Amino acid sequence: MTDELRQIQIEQLKLIQAAEALISTCSKRKIRDYPGAPINRNGFRLMKVGGELVDVSIKFTIAFLDANEAHLLTPEEYRELSDQNLKAQKISARAIRVLQ
Numbered sequence: 001m002t003d004e005l006r007q008i009q010i011e012q013l014k015l016i017q018a019a020e021a022l023i024s025t026c027s028k029r030k031i032r033d034y035p036g037a038p039i040n041r042n043g044f045r046l047m048k049v050g051g052e053l054v055d056v057s058i059k060f061t062i063a064f065l066d067a068n069e070a071h072l073l074t075p076e077e078y079r080e081l082s083d084q085n086l087k088a089q090k091i092s093a094r095a096i097r098v099l100q
Contacts, residue, residue, distance in 0.1 A: 002072060005063040009081065012060050012088055015053040019091045022046040026098050043099060050095040057088045 025042045064081050067073050073081070 002063065002067055005060075005067050005081075008056060008060045008063055009084065012053070012056045012084065015049060015056055016084075016088055016091050018049045019046065019053055019095055022049055023091070023095055023098050046095055046099060050092055050099075053088060053092050053095075057085065057092065060085060060088070 022042055022045055026046055060081075064085060068078060
C-alpha cells in the first residue's frame with residue numbers, strides 16, 4: 001500500500017467516525033420532524049463533515065484504484081479498503097437522509 005493511500009485511509013476513517021457521531025446526534029434531535037426550522041449547529045457540522053467525506057472518498061477511490069492497477073495491494077488490503085470505501089459511501093448517503 002502506498003503512503004498516500006494510507007494517509008487518505010486514515011483521514012477517511014476519522015471523517016467516517018465524525019459523521020457517524022453527528023448522525024447519531026442529529027437523529028436524536030429529529031431535525032426532520034421540524035420542517036420549517038433552521039438546521040441546528042450539529043446539522044451544519046454534519047453538512048460540512050459529509051462534504052469533506054465525499055471529497056476524501058473521491059481521492060481515496062482514485063488512489064485505491066491506482067494502487068490496485070499497479071498490483072500494490074494484497075487481497076486482504078483490497079478487501080479492507082473496498083469495505084471502508086463502501087462504508088464511507090453509505091455514511092454519506094445516511095447523512096443526506098438525516099439532513100433531509
